[in-house]
Amino acid sequence: MHSRQRHWGRVIVVVLSLLAATTGVVAAADATADTTLSYATIEPDRIKLGDTAGIRVTTLYGHLTSVSLPTVPGLEFEITGRTEGLEFIAGKSVPASFILIRVTPKFVGVFTIPGLIPGAKPLGLEVVNGNEPNPYAFHNPGVPQPKPVAPAPIPKGIVLKAGGAAFVQLLIPKHAIYVGESMPIDIEVGIRPGIVTSLNGPPTLSSSDFTLNDLSKQPIRREQVIEGSPFEILTWHTVLAAVKPGEFSLAVEAPLSVRDARSTQDSAIAARLGWPFSQIIYNNLTPKDVKVPSPASELTVLPLPPGGPKEFSGAVGDFQVTSDISPASAAVGEPQTLRLHISGAGNFDRVNATMVDHLDHWKTYPVKSAFTPRNAVGYSGEKVFEQPLIAELAGEQSIPALEFSYFNPNTQRYERVDTQPINVTIAASPDAVARSLDTKGLRPDHPQTRAEMDELRPLYFREQFLAVSSVLALLLAGSWFGVRRRGAMGGVSKATERVLRQLDAAARAGESASFFEIAQHALLEAFARRWRIAPDKVTSVELQARLGSTGEEIERLFALADETRYSGYEMAAADFQSWMVLIRSQLTRVDN
């Protein structure tokens, strides 16, 4: 019974709180409308990593042409649309335009988004890991509930500040260091998401007698439950160095924006409601900028002992030293690089080496150095000094040992390290080799008697020569082709061709008399021309003497010609062809 009353009491408190919150928002919107006519809201203000939130920029009684998207590390902004509509304020509808902006987080944390419009207040956004339960979700009996957060005692060294919403802790490994010595330290800032709305900068030292390495890098984030409340703990690993000796009380402080409960009574109610209902109370509060300090740590800074070596440059730590040269061998005039490797842990910003100032028979050049850290804070690593050298003399050369002095806080004394001397073999320069060329056997210079040429390229490969020779080759090839074609056609003259056409016509017409008369006349003319005698001198004896058996055939042809002329002999078509072969061969031979 008692628990039932308590339950209804809680419900009433929640309902009243919701009404108060709604009234507050409306009142705030009304006030904003009266003054600036524009305001921005974010919904939701706590999301899981991988989800997005939406910012709505509302302008009453008008239009806002554009908003400048802010730059917040870890958040991406994108305008997704513009709409117009009505906004209900205190029961009245007011014409309004809206600009919708999508916010996509890149990692978990509490972010402060600066005002998107002049005079607007910054917006808060908390991004949590995806595997966390949604704090705004009402519990569903059908869904397995996460285990309740077990109250845990406050860890040693943590002092909650800002109404229990934040703490800052400085973790130092030892309480006595030397001047100039670098000491790796951790700075932890714990914040309650939702109550601490933003971290307004990196933590700073309360004393100017120490220096801290750069804290601009993102801190390491983890979560821890402290006194039943979830805290997001940001850890910076950095290096502390003391500037002067003495006894110091050292602390760090972190600038935060915190929604501060107005009274201890409010805080008590919030604590009684528990997460997430306590958030409702805090959501109505305006964040305040506060600096949360850490508890002070006592630190003794010891002076370096007197009597340090003259090469001591202020390096404090534990170092190892080696050296090398590359390339290992070279010729006179060729550059080589001498390297000094200093590795270990300590204040590398004070590690310095002059290398080689002067070396006989060598040209020396200024030293350059590069540091390669082995951890994020740069407390340990390797610093390499490089010095270019150029040998001026051939032969075996020795580069002396390099020295490095530092103060070792572990042994509490100065230490000096020498590298091993380096022997290098320097060859004679190529130029020197060339100059030793024996030129006694050279034949003497020539007087300038031969003609000069514009071009060294041989005539073969010049365009003009190639053109001339190509044209000549084409002409000769064309002529040869023409001659060959004429030979292929029989090589007969036009007169012979005309006679052969007449014979063909007579043979086709079967006119034996005409055929033999033309043939006899043409052959007599041809033989007379060939043998350079008169046509009437072409006798049977001459034919047989000059043509042999062919002469007998010709004589028979002549006899048939006479017979046809006087007796009307008619020859068969096949005989015409055989006589044509004989006549053609004789006439063609004459032409050739």
Next chain:
Amino acid sequence: MLLMVGCAVAQPTRYSADGLYNQGNSYARAGKPGLAVLSYERAALLAPDDGDIRANLEYIRASAHVPIEPSGRFARIAGAVRPTLAAWLGVVGMALIGTGLVATKGGLWIRWIRAGGIVAGAALVALAISNAMLLWTRMHEAVVVINNTPARVSPVPMGDTAFVLPEAETVSITAAYGDFVLIRTRDGHSGWVARANVSAVMPRS
């Protein structure tokens, strides 16, 4: 001062065998065997029958410890004639062959002359072609003008060195890429060499 290294070799605007020969002597006396060999090689293009050029070329190569490859009989015959003369003799040979082929008429003695002309023309054309082939290989040759020039496996400055070329060695250029040329040595090794380290025997006109 005319003596420079790499591709910055001073190029005369007009070439003469005597000028190039004297230039080679100057480079040799100044201790630049690469540039001396380059000048002698160019002089030998214009006057292949000049004994002084050939003698000084072999002498400098021997002094610089660069291997000398003995030339074959074919190369000696083909290279004995000056390229310009050989080119015009080739044209004459072509004319003789053409005339012999075209002139088909005539008596017996004309036929003998015709046959002799064709044979002589063919010989002249063969001489010209041989001379041109010899010069064609010379057109793609280059002389290493920097001592201990690295020949790399790839045409990049950080490429691994395959072998090292001595100054005054004559190589053949087979390809080019960026600031590198692919060279082949007389013993068949190939590698990429910086353009500035070699100079072509036949300069670009």
